[in-house]
Amino acid sequence: MLSIKNLTASINGTPVLKGIDLQINAGEVHAIMGPNGSGKSTLGKVLAGHPSYEVTGGEVLFEGQNLFDLEPDARARAGIFMGFQHPIEVPGVSNASFLRLAYNKKAEADGRDELDPLEFDDFIHEKIKLVAMREEFLDRSLNEGFSGGEKKRNEILQMAVLEPKLAILDELDSGLDIDALRVLGDAVNRLQRADRALLIITHFPRILETIQPQFVHVLSGGRILKSAGKELALELEERGYDWVLEEAAAGGAR
């Protein structure tokens, strides 16, 4: 589904990604882990098309198509979703009307029927159950005055509405208490399907107890230093990141 080859990217002329290789297939759950400043959030933003980052080399194919030929909105309509670490507040636009607008743009791109406000009302009331969101949050302005946890709930709701092929979830666990983390982790698990892939970007291994990845990659200094199965997350929980960095440094020195 997603094939990343020797991807390099920079921000304001400073290299942040220094050669990433990663293959993600449909049905797989990958976790990108790493210390702060490692470049793991950058990877998500570059894939989603954040305008501050410049792709300086390499290639990313999404379902065989060059991702960098597509504007961010076209990537979204093609089936890439990024759950933001810090979702943006948009005053004056109700959450429900924004969700319907986003749904209809995707439906239009997919050649499906758009939903009118009444139809969407039924549709969204089913979806909010999945993330245990209270109804009042549909009428409020998009993310405005939402707590950190409520914003994350809204991100997963958007994922449920947009039904992406590839969902990149950037630091889903930040700002969440344990209960909310379990609710959203379960929601993500229920959304996972054989034709969908997940890329979980996280600093802390805790979320991976709920959303269990088949593949764990440690990113540091703009490179993937180590890839393994889910047991790597457990090891990182016990030992931290330093040993991976040391191991990589030693490997590099040899």
Add this chain to the structure above:
Amino acid sequence: MSTATASGLAQHDLLGTLLATPRPPEWADLRAAAEARLAGQGLPAAHSEDWKYTDLKALQQIAFGPAPQAKVDVSALLLPEMVGTRQVFVNGHHAPHTSCTSAVPAGVRFLPLSTASEACHALGTVGPDSASPFEDLNSARFQDGAVILVPKNLKVALPLHLLFITKAEGPVAVFPRLMVVLERGAELELVEEHHGEGTYLTAPVVEVRIAEGAILRHERVQRDDAAAFHLGTLKAEVAKGGQYHSRTLSFGARLSRQQPWVRLAEGAEASLDGLALLEGSQVADTHSFMFHAEPHGTSHQLHKCIVDGQARAIFNGQVLVAPRAQGTDAKQQSRNLLLSESARVDTKPQLEIYADDVKCSHGATVGALDPEELFYLQSRGLNADDARNLLTYGFAADVLTHVPVASLRRALRQLVMARTQAVSLGDLS
């Protein structure tokens, strides 16, 4: 009368022309005092500090005549919640056939000034004698207007609707007048709208007197013609524990200026919110004055402008906290969105604080749309244009969220959608 100026343009003696119409007989003292002040001061000079960003040259080149009585079709302006609680004024004259007050509750006076007793409604008694020369012009020549009086402890369930409409063949000047008095513990929602067609000057004056514990929610909509001049004055005095909440929404007029002046007594609350949507070469100026005269008052101002084309917005927000006004809580925010390179905003907070135990804050932002916000919406599948339009719409619609009359809120949202190119985004309400 016309004289040649240094610039070579014919410049009328605007004041002389406007005062050439006969002085109406009622309210003689008020009119005489206003004319005396005008004789002394004249209209604002181009170099005066208070008017330095708002050029009245274009106004001075037009010879405005008196506005004749006219008939208009108001059906498109009626709102279902207020069909039986409306007073309509056309060209400054009361329009009895298009007004309807059948649903106004007993005890509430909602009348044309021309039918009200002079003794009962002391016009010109709220606030300072003269906040602006255009207020004096109004006092000198207003034909009619509305008076609203809500008696003690009456909470009026239906909002009242005031429509001031100007329909001009040639350039005319109109001077709408409004006096609102809420007695102790009374509550009212009032919608004041200004509409028009043609080239005209409208200089409305609104006086508001709120007694102890009374609450007025005042929605003000300015949808004047793109060729019109709107120079308005509002003065409100809020007694102990009373509340005055106003929201002024400016869409029309080539040049508009709003001058709200509010005095808060002990524990009183006031909000003065504003939204101006400007395009082409429109100019919209707001000069507000929030006067915390006594302790423990709370005031809140959110003023937003969206400025496109070569338009220009001016905001000058004065807050005065008197020495005895301890415990004052005053907030002021001026937020401005520039949509074009040649659009311009001049925003200036002016806080004068003479008490030491107060919370006062102000902030001003002027800028374009935030790229992070645009990216967020694009990452949800909206193309760049849709994302921009949605953010622009939201910036404005934010001010409309708490408009209490549902049909008005809907109409205003549609108007904002049209002006922010957000119509293609479908129903956003």
